[in-house]
Amino acid sequence: MRAIVYSQTGEPSVLQLVDRPVNEPGAGEVRVRLVVAGVNPTDWKSRRGSAPGQALAFEDVVPGQDGAGIVEAVGDGVENVAVGDRVWLALAAYQLAHSGTAQEHSVLPADRVFPLPANASFDQGASLGVPxxxxxxxxxxxxxxxxxxxxxxxxxxxxxxxxxxxxxxxxxxxxxxxxxxxxxxxxxxxxxxxxxxxxxxxxxxxxxxxxxxxxxxxxxxxxxxxxxxxxxxxxxxxxxxxxxxxxxxxxxxxxxxxxxxxxxxxxxxxxxxxxxxxxYTVGADVIRAAAEAINAALVDGALAVGEETGLPLHRFDLAQTADAHALVESGAVGKVLIDVTAE
The missing domain is CATH 3.40.50.720 (NAD(P)-binding Rossmann-like Domain)
Incomplete structure (x- = not known):
């Protein structure tokens, strides 16, 4: 699968497109095929660090906290989602090396994966999370x-x-x-x-x-x-x-x-x-309560995206993730999305 990684802090150019094997989820984990990923200021701030060339906590990191896609596999004990479910993700990369959303398939804890209501698009799902x-x-x-x-x-x-x-x-x-x-x-x-x-x-x-x-x-x-x-x-x-x-x-x-x-x-x-x-530090209970309310709002037709509802969308392919980071870092108005795989 294609994935974006960086092994040191710095400019968007530290982001590299690589090929990696698809992993199986362990107990309490879910594997999601990403359709759309969102880019937030927190992504470029983590990538940039406090100075260029800093050592990372891991050998390399897949960036991206937010995204939306389809559940491909679940590990033992997972009950909140099932194979085939449309889902949105939050905090995908938090304290994890290779679970970020800037890749075609992500394995991450099930408590960071939430069902995406049937009336909500993948663009909406990828725009939730952090914001x-x-x-x-x-x-x-x-x-x-x-x-x-x-x-x-x-x-x-x-x-x-x-x-x-x-x-x-x-x-x-x-x-x-x-x-x-x-x-x-x-x-x-x-x-x-x-x-x-x-x-x-x-x-x-x-x-x-x-x-x-x-x-x-x-x-x-x-x-x-x-x-x-x-x-x-x-x-x-x-x-x-x-x-x-x-x-x-x-x-x-x-x-x-x-x-x-x-x-x-x-x-x-x-x-x-x-x-x-x-x-990142509000606690799991707050995250769960927020996800429940956000999904209720989605069902009611709230949280729409697109310029006609006040949030212009800027789209990039996965290979252009560095350009997507640069646009967010420049202060562009709207939501930056990465098209990862076909819907």
């Missing part, structure tokens, strides 16, 4: 709930999604709307505003507007209930100005800088909760 589970977690950390998403779970809540044109922002808008929230999002340009509107945000604002606080407060006079934050260093003053008493700010990225200065007294007075979100 959708991160968005789910960000929407379920507030002190006043909900702890799980379902239709009506966010009824009466106002959610502010920073960076609504990104992949996580897109999923957060869609999941929040599915759960009944009023969604405000901030973007940087008219073109991104069109994407966020297509995703379903009811209020799309330009974060550089001088009256941005006033605009948000007119929509939510008591303040917003929850902020899904991609750039805390840049937005901390805005967030404090619009969060309600006992509101929560869920931080899932460090765009704009690693250091945040907070006004302690003003945060005290509002009982604000900051919740940092990293998918």
């Amino acid at each position: 959708a589970i991160t968005a789910y977690r960000a929407l379920t950390v507030a002190e006043d709930g909900p702890s799980r998403l379902h239709p009506g779970a966010l009824h009466g809540k106002v959610v502010l999604v920073a960076g609504g044109a990104g992949a996580v922002g897109h999923a957060a808008i869609q999941l929040a709307r599915w759960a009944g929230a009023t969604v405000i999002t901030t973007v940087s340009s008219p073109s991104k505003a069109e994407l966020a509107t297509a995703a379903g945000a009811q209020h799309v604002l330009t974060y550089t507007d001088s009256d941005i606080v006033g605009q948000i407060r007119r929509i939510a006079p008591e303040g917003v209930d929850l902020i899904v934050e991609v750039a805390p260093a840049q937005n901390s003053h805005l967030d404090l100005a619009v969060i309600r008493n006992r509101g929560s700010i869920a931080v899932y990225a460090n765009n704009g800088g690693d250091q945040v200065t907070l006004d302690v007294r003003r945060h005290f007075s509002l009982n604000v909760r900051y919740q940092f979100v990293l998918l």
Whole structure:
């Protein structure tokens, strides 16, 4: 089978196309034929490391956390999926050398494999994983709930999604709307505003507007209930100005800088909760709950992808994985997908 590997950190050029044998799943494992793989910022960050030429934890690594395909074989004890099932994958490469989705066949733990609803495409399945589970977690950390998403779970809540044109922002808008929230999002340009509107945000604002606080407060006079934050260093003053008493700010990225200065007294007075979100360490229970809600949303027609729903798709062949990484690393808007095998 064809697989992409890298044996040292560095530029996209360290990614190499090789031929490898197809492995059999062991107990608790599943082998999936990948149809489409997704590429996320976490993929190029892992590949790049903190410096070029670093030694890896393994001799070489197959990248790619997200993907969708068809179950080919299951090991002993696997009950959540069966041979022939259409599935989506999450955290495929986490702490594993050769289970990433940038290959034709992946053997990975069954708890990282989830049934793909019949009405969902492989493109949708490959676009879930990191973005959708991160968005789910960000929407379920507030002190006043909900702890799980379902239709009506966010009824009466106002959610502010920073960076609504990104992949996580897109999923957060869609999941929040599915759960009944009023969604405000901030973007940087008219073109991104069109994407966020297509995703379903009811209020799309330009974060550089001088009256941005006033605009948000007119929509939510008591303040917003929850902020899904991609750039805390840049937005901390805005967030404090619009969060309600006992509101929560869920931080899932460090765009704009690693250091945040907070006004302690003003945060005290509002009982604000900051919740940092990293998918890899949230725990298996959260991942399972997220996958169940994501699948329910898919069945209901939420989490669509494509430019018409706010998430343009950029496609590459498996042999072009280095180009796919480079495009994500350049900050391209939309979702980068790799066509691995024929559907």
